[in-house]
Amino acid sequence: MARSNAEDRRAQVIDAAIALFAHAGYEGTRTSAIAARVGVSQPYLFQLFPTKKAIFIAAWRAACGRIVEALTAAVAQTPREQRLPVLAKAYDELVTTDRDLLTIQIHAWSASASDTDIAEATRAGIERLRESAIEQLGISADQSTRLLADMAFYNISVGVAIRHPGECTVTHLLQQRG
Numbered sequence: 001m002a003r004s005n006a007e008d009r010r011a012q013v014i015d016a017a018i019a020l021f022a023h024a025g026y027e028g029t030r031t032s033a034i035a036a037r038v039g040v041s042q043p044y045l046f047q048l049f050p051t052k053k054a055i056f057i058a059a060w061r062a063a064c065g066r067i068v069e070a071l072t073a074a075v076a077q078t079p080r081e082q083r084l085p086v087l088a089k090a091y092d093e094l095v096t097t098d099r100d101l102l103t104i105q106i107h108a109w110s111a112s113a114s115d116t117d118i119a120e121a122t123r124a125g126i127e128r129l130r131e132s133a134i135e136q137l138g139i140s141a142d143q144s145t146r147l148l149a150d151m152a153f154y155n156i157s158v159g160v161a162i163r164h165p166g167e168c169t170v171t172h173l174l175q176q177r178g
């Protein structure tokens with residue numbers, strides 16, 4: 001079934017919003033910039049999404065979905081007991097090749113500190129990533145939490161261009177843990 005024009009435009013807005021929010025954050029991104037990037041008027045933008053916050057939350061959810069999809073695809077053909085290092089390597093590559101997926105995570109964490117709606121959406125996204133890791137890897141909740149902590153540390157390391165980035169990859173951190 002073909003998508004409607006409004007559905008197509010919503011998807012275009014979300015794609016543009018991921019890129020713009022990843023670059024300038026929630027506070028620094030203007031809805032006029034999102035509308036201009038998509039080629040729509042601001043009134044039409046607000047017909048698609050009622051508020052800037054709704055656009056940010058939709059972008060965040062889509063970014064989480066892309067991360068889950070990429071990691072799920074990376075391990076799909078790998079036996080379950082061998083998936084953890086494959087997933088770690090896939091995540092390491094994902095955040096270095098798709099800077100928007102890296103930085104929108106950091107901006108979501110930041111915006112969560114001052115907005116309860118964004119915090120709720122961010123928590124839900126993190127829980128989605130955590131549950132996916134448990135399901136895809138067959139690991140415990142505690143192991144999944146440690147994996148997400150390694151992923152967050154790697155995000156920060158890449159974001160600030162830490163001096164020895166190879167020591168901060170999820171792959172390296174998992175190898176150190178044994």
